[in-house]
Amino acid sequence: MSKPSQPKHAISPTRAEDFPEWYQQVVKAADLAENSETRGCMVIKPWGYGIWELIQRQLDQRFKETGHQNAYFPLLIPVSYLEKEAEHAEGFATECAVVTHHRLEAVKDEETGRTRMVPTGELAEPYVVRPTSETIIGAAFSRWIESYRDLPLLINQWANVMRWEMRPRLFLRTAEFLWQEGHTAHETREEALEETRMIHRLYTGFLRDHLAIPVIPGEKTENERFPGAEMTLTVEAMVQDRKAIQAGTSHYLGQNFAHAQDISFTGRDGSVQHAHTTSWGVSTRLIGTLIMAHSDDDGLVCPPRVAPWQIVILPVAPKPESREAVFESCQALAETLRHQSYCGEPLRVHVDTREMNGGVKKWEWIKKGAPVRIEIGPRDIETRKVCVQRRDRAANEKEFMPKEDFLRGVGEMLDSVHHMLLERARGFRDAHITGCADMAAFDDHWAADNPGWLLTAWNGTPAQEEEISKRHKITIRCLPVDHAMLPGEAVETAGSNCILTGEPAPQLALWGRSY
């Protein structure tokens, strides 16, 4: 066989060849998750779950710092709860897991002789497995809140939820997923709006500072709002096929749920009032987002703050007689590193002592996306050097540096990896947001392969929005809240007259295809 002229990559197909299949292969190669025999449900494997645990711990700390408390509410929601808020019910009840029986009975099949388990014990009222918990948490709030002194009530839940997805995709869209759902109740509209916006800022910052993902924060149009909400704020990420992923949302629910569920309180003036509520959440979808945002044709690239191992040390000891000294040196380095902290947590360092081919082992960690790899061999011990390889750089790029220098600079190096990923993603995103003020150009744009996002001025009606959306299989991802976060050229080109009506429209809309 002749040598291939193309550089060889660990993942096949590459992003350019087949992005959706590349994604599946990265998830597999990094051993993050897999499909199960439960329709649309995934098994999250240790490396994937490790990322989720870090996301969870770091977000949880931010929620607690902003005054929220965790609690836990029932998995099953009585169907009658869903009947109370019609719009909400319509949005969620269509595809959900319904529990109708509470017992299985073993029945022997006369023909085959096999025993089958069949449902029995029908319930008077069926339950749904929570698709989201507004209704059941609202019922608790209704019991807990009596006076304005009980407000604000700031609750968060870490839980599994279920929506019967028709086209599941690992992490991005699965029937069951893990998430957090915040639910808060406030005395006034202003306070509830401020909570909604505060969480929106928190999510924006979390994605930027922990996942190295530069999202565009904005408001959803009426068409795209959470069922039952008066305002939905979203953070939208662009991934490498230029599609959008809605990475987190924060909803102002007005008094809709409070009316439907009687979340009322005696106000300061003695009158009975209904609370203003909010809800907000992010899910294991964040893992899908970070994979699609950062990974390359060699596999996962994991941002340092959520990498289960930030530094993987690989002993290189081809000769048995040097083995012990090399292993000892690796373990000693790991111990020293573990006493250092990065972003307020001890460094997470792993020494891979498995007996296996060194090249295969190294590529395993490349595919799993460990931010920094260190190789130490017998000669490095003598010279007191380490061989450092960064996941954000080419797989064959390595730097030999004095161990002391590495130890002194390891925090900065991880920061540098983080910022490289963030800036690369920001550069990519900004290069694929284009301003547009001309409807013909707008229509042409979506015929391209992997079209980027278009930014336009917009004051069309919901019906007009829907018509355009259907025509091009796109949506308004958001009405950006901060024009300074958009590429300046796109803002300028979009102008200030609605692309459809031509009327003055100070509001910009960001259009795109999405997952």
Added chain:
Amino acid sequence: MSKPSQPKHAISPTRAEDFPEWYQQVVKAADLAENSETRGCMVIKPWGYGIWELIQRQLDQRFKETGHQNAYFPLLIPVSYLEKEAEHAEGFATECAVVTHHRLEAVKDEETGRTRMVPTGELAEPYVVRPTSETIIGAAFSRWIESYRDLPLLINQWANVMRWEMRPRLFLRTAEFLWQEGHTAHETREEALEETRMIHRLYTGFLRDHLAIPVIPGEKTENERFPGAEMTLTVEAMVQDRKAIQAGTSHYLGQNFAHAQDISFTGRDGSVQHAHTTSWGVSTRLIGTLIMAHSDDDGLVCPPRVAPWQIVILPVAPKPESREAVFESCQALAETLRHQSYCGEPLRVHVDTREMNGGVKKWEWIKKGAPVRIEIGPRDIETRKVCVQRRDRAANEKEFMPKEDFLRGVGEMLDSVHHMLLERARGFRDAHITGCADMAAFDDHWAADNPGWLLTAWNGTPAQEEEISKRHKITIRCLPVDHAMLPGEAVETAGSNCILTGEPAPQLALWGRSY
């Protein structure tokens, strides 16, 4: 009204008056949890969930230190999975939530005009909400394990599970509960047995060192084993009505599940073998156990290591002009304390600045079981003293001590609270374990109110055990693994001949009523 002659308690009824009702009232007064409208399911409120978060974090650390990794598996288990291991299916399938449909449809009731949501979209194969995950995790293990090199596989899952309990009781027995379930696969029987025993020791130590509960570790008899297991180890706690609570179990599953689910591997000799598996778990039941073990007639008594706030500081500022100085002093003390650590974690300190009656506030924290309360008033600032009250002592007992002494000794004080609770529980338990070698005395024992446990020598058959169990509504809680952990007098009295057969029986059995 004349003064009541009895000392007044915060919880009514008291333990002596009505233990089950006292328990409900403690859960309510401490704001730990409440019933929901989902049958048998509870809402875990922030103070109760805070305890669970600490249990979870501290146990999780121990699991990771012993080489386990977390992962996540589907909530819904195809019914056909349960058909594979007959004994297991029989044990769990009888009462469980069955998902049969994946959609709700809005149907207008012609008579009432109201819209009802009815199940539609029947599934070809129903699912059960996991009552435990041996079957679905076994299916994953079957995919993951190919060679002896893949073993041992050491996995843990933090999850919600569901069993359709007929007589639910908050924390102790609820339809849905939170737990961890460890699932491991090993090359040999010996390795799997050692894993089962190691986790058993881990649970024993965790309950003693974190929850101040002195359990009796032992083995379950065949009658009481986990469905499908070859050996079940248990840790049994005695609570204040002298009943037993099975607080955690660790099962050696032999090759039963491996055969049922084809968890096989190529061994060192090239032959195909079946893995030896284990499973083990503790749940939110631990919270019920600690409430019943330690609490008193004034409410919850929370062991320091799992108290959401270990120290609660109450500003006492009756006059407005001293308010600011007192608040500042309290916050400064809290900050100093938060920089100290206890058992490897920063001290958890809360300053309760709510404007409300001081007595009511103080009693709230007594009922919630905060281990140490500190009062600071204007005079204490001058004298540089703090007023310290410990939850393990009488509610009116207080000690004024120099602030510096308190700060220096706070870790020791929390240790002292922990050990007081542990020793009190141990003393209570040992006083209510009685050795018995005479069948007539044995039979008489169970007629008493709140009978304690009986220790006997035992070599009866499963049928004989069942007969005795039914007669007195008792069970063999365990066959203790370490006689040195039992009260010496009871061991001596129990003797070495079976209480029933009179035959030599080196094995002791511990009998009792249980939750």
